[in-house]
Amino acid sequence: MKIDISYLTSPQTWFSRFPISSRIITSNLLGNRHFNVHFTEQIPLICYTKAFNIWKTKYRDMITGKDPYDIFVTGTDISYGRFPLFYIFTGALDNIILENIKTEIVFLTANTVLDFRIAKILLKDKRKVVMGGSATMIYEPHEIRTMLSHMGVEAEAKDNLIIVSGYVDLKTDLYDIFSKWVDKTLTENDFSTFWDCTEDGFMDYVKIYRKLFGTNLNGLMTSKCWYGKCRFCTYGCLPKVDFIDDVSVQRVIDHFKTLRKNYESNNIFFNDSYMVNTPYNKEVLMGLTEEGFEVSIYTGVKLLNNKKYLNFVNEVNMGRLCIGIESLSNYALDYINKGYNFSDIARMIEGLKDNLNPSITPIFLIMCDLPVSSIRRIRTMYRALYYMRHELASAGIGNGVGCQFNLSPLRHYPKTNLIDGEILRHAHNRKDLMGILGLYEYFHEKLGINIDEVRNTNVLNQPMHRYLPDGEQIKSDIYYVDEKFIKDIVEWKFPQGF
């Protein structure tokens, strides 16, 4: 017997890159003759077109000086996929979600706890929900059910929700799971099948989205991080994945050639935490750039301080290097246990100026609102970022642009050890515990969850809030930074003649 299902992805996964998960799940579901699948591309599309229009207006306001700071918050909200979710929090998307779901059973891939709101809407409407996605690998099923019960759908979740945690691959028997209707943890995978997943159920959305933003085909070789100690990172919670074990270089290249045709996109973004210099990686990357792809990777300060590694980056002819430097403050870098300090960053900048192929653009990822030693340090840090760009630009890097910055607000990442007792000692009441940009205000204000109760269940870690070492509570970085610097840093520049 065939089962009619709708496949609904987290709106958060759709920003600037076409996610791997939607290709894998689409290919899996379409390849299973037991399913009739309905795709629901209208939901992310509406989220992003609305958000994009608002973002455009805000950007204009900032450039004309009408509203210099708002764009900062709004822009980073978009990049974290939080802004589209605003519509979900306010209930503006509730009807859109329900109108576009035509089946009783919905397969929802949840990226973070924010997507549990979508599950709540569906459960309240008496739909049957199968929840998968990365949130199910960070939270245990009983933790998810606890949160849903705080959201008022305990009874509905009991009978009408199953949680499928772990990775789905092309061969995972989802029909068996849907038929048995009990929670399931997936532990066995054939990750090599990833390279056969080239279809996307959201292709209509992809085509429209492509007109709004630059797009990248998401790629991944392995999910391992050689360092793995940053205190804000959830990477360690996720099972390790190796997509290239026993896979030929040619198969990887052919995969992207098919994707190029299907998505009409020439940009590949490798999501590996660090793209390391191995003969295999080099052969794949060189093969792709020789095929005319623009390839971007994540890399790090320590790697880039290695001459051999810089040669590898130049030889492969990379497009963009994403570097999570997070902060220029030793105090903040220590706090998050990043494993390097400001002098390592300064050395990296000198090395890039002297040795990086000028056509390669570094993109520095900066985490705002990290704990700091003084307000003065916040100001000097943003000023230093400004000069960093101009120094790299003078050396011709990034085709004369220097570099780009991506600023993200510090937020509460579940199951990490970033929050320590020091913060809690300073917090006297619940209001203190609601970070300016943290998730807690959302939990409380928008979702109506009783934070104290949720905390007592130990489902969540403590919220983020910051204080100076003398105990003075401080606001977000943006309130202390000179407007000239923040404007320059948030503005994405394009090479001359672009």
Ligand code: SF4
């Ligand atoms: S932030 Fe990056 S470097 Fe740090 S542990 Fe996570 S993946 Fe590794």
